[in-house]
Amino acid sequence: MHQILAAVFGPGFFASAQVRAAAAIGAVVAVVSAVTGVFTVMRGQSFGGHALGDVSAAGGAGALLAGLSPVTGFVGLGIAGAAVMDLIGVQRLRGRDLATGVVLGAAIGLSALLLFLGTTSGSATGATQQIMFGSIFTVPAGTIWAVTILGAIAIAAITAVYRPLLLATVSPDLAAARGVRVRLTGLLFMLALAVSVGLSSLAIGAILSTALLIGPAAAALRLTRTVARAVVLACVIGVAATWLGILLAYDSYYWGSGQRGLPVSFCVVAVIFAAYLASGLPGARPARRGLAARPATAAGRGISPMTVAGKER
Numbered sequence: 001m002h003q004i005l006a007a008v009f010g011p012g013f014f015a016s017a018q019v020r021a022a023a024a025i026g027a028v029v030a031v032v033s034a035v036t037g038v039f040t041v042m043r044g045q046s047f048g049g050h051a052l053g054d055v056s057a058a059g060g061a062g063a064l065l066a067g068l069s070p071v072t073g074f075v076g077l078g079i080a081g082a083a084v085m086d087l088i089g090v091q092r093l094r095g096r097d098l099a100t101g102v103v104l105g106a107a108i109g110l111s112a113l114l115l116f117l118g119t120t121s122g123s124a125t126g127a128t129q130q131i132m133f134g135s136i137f138t139v140p141a142g143t144i145w146a147v148t149i150l151g152a153i154a155i156a157a158i159t160a161v162y163r164p165l166l167l168a169t170v171s172p173d174l175a176a177a178r179g180v181r182v183r184l185t186g187l188l189f190m191l192a193l194a195v196s197v198g199l200s201s202l203a204i205g206a207i208l209s210t211a212l213l214i215g216p217a218a219a220a221l222r223l224t225r226t227v228a229r230a231v232v233l234a235c236v237i238g239v240a241a242t243w244l245g246i247l248l249a250y251d252s253y254y255w256g257s258g259q260r261g262l263p264v265s266f267c268v269v270a271v272i273f274a275a276y277l278a279s280g281l282p283g284a285r286p287a288r289r290g291l292a293a294r295p296a297t298a299a300g301r302g303i304s305p306m307t308v309a310g311k312e313r
Contacts, residue, residue: 047100088103154192168186250264
């Protein structure tokens with residue numbers, strides 16, 4: 001047994017404080033991303049999640065340039081970006097691409113400026129690598145509490161509007177007719193999404209943050225017919241992918257003679273991609289009972305507007 005464990009886990013894996021901190025932060029981020037990711041996929045707002053990743057990149061660059069904690073910039077500017085997207089019109093289907101495109105363009109421009117200033121001033125060495133591609137092994141252990149609190153707030157916001165949000169996701173018109181405050185519900189979701197993307201940017205980088213948000217959720221929605229089960233399964237896939245990615249990145253240091261480990265962000269994203277591909281294998285999906293398999297829509301989950309409306313009573 002000891003030999004098996006030694007073959008799987010590199011020397012000092014469990015004793016490493018950096019690994020323990022990375023595993024704790026990664027687990028929290030994966031759970032938050034899974035909860036918000038399921039609704040992001042169902043609502044067709046994956047592009048919006050990607051845009052918020054670029055907004056978070058600008059926030060992280062600004063925070064490092066100002067000497068602040070990256071999590072402050074990632075989450076803070078992400079929330080501001082989500083509010084602007086909602087103000088422009090992200091709640092309207094026809095306005096989502098417009099709102100997302102406007103915010104995305106502005107965020108990329110601001111990121112370019114702040115990263116340029118950080119690089120030329122020399123005050124933020126390695127900022128581009130850390131912001132864009134993440135460095136979870138270098139995140140201080142003291143950040144765990146901040147990540148946990150912010151994650152709990154995001155999940156609490158989703159939980160508070162779960163049923164109205166589900167109804168508005170399936171049929172915004174029916175939700176409005178039943179008295180659901182669709183605009184407020186959508187705003188709370190966007191704010192939770194911004195927090196989720198910001199925390200994911202801290203863990204695996206702004207460019208790759210969408211993978212942790214969308215991948216586990218999309219795979220779970222392929223494998224289940226109910227939203228609640230999809231959320232639970234997405235959490236399991238996200239945490240497992242994050243922990244396995246951390247293990248692979250740590251062990252890769254000992255694979256060759258060069259002693260240069262693979263980036264943990266790459267390992268996490270690779271596992272998520274493999275999990276999504278596996279979810280589409282023959283026999284992996286449950287029977288749809290006559291419904292076409294449409295992973296990105298509520299109808300593809302076997303959810304009808306009247307069923308959700310009945311739960312709202």
